[in-house]
Amino acid sequence: MKKSELLNYLAAGREIEFTYKEKMYSITHIVESNVQKISFCEFYQEDETFDSVESFVESAMIGDERLADIVSLVSDIVVY
Numbered sequence: 001m002k003k004s005e006l007l008n009y010l011a012a013g014r015e016i017e018f019t020y021k022e023k024m025y026s027i028t029h030i031v032e033s034n035v036q037k038i039s040f041c042e043f044y045q046e047d048e049t050f051d052s053v054e055s056f057v058e059s060a061m062i063g064d065e066r067l068a069d070i071v072s073l074v075s076d077i078v079v080y
Contacts (some may be wrong), residue, residue, distance in 0.1 A: 001074055001077055002072065007053065009079055017078045018078070021062075023042050025042050030049065037050060038056045040056065
């Protein structure tokens, strides 16, 4: 997946699942205290929430790697 595709999916409110280094991850949109947020986590692990697409792109991490920097390496991508 290209970074531009990720940005378009996030801006459109799409849900995304993918695999990276044999672990599955999900990006979903949630409402917390009447505010739309982005939730990101490894499957069955605690999620991290972000207030905007911009903060997600800047801060979403897998280990010590920023997701925006490795997005082209993810596989098994499913977009809802």
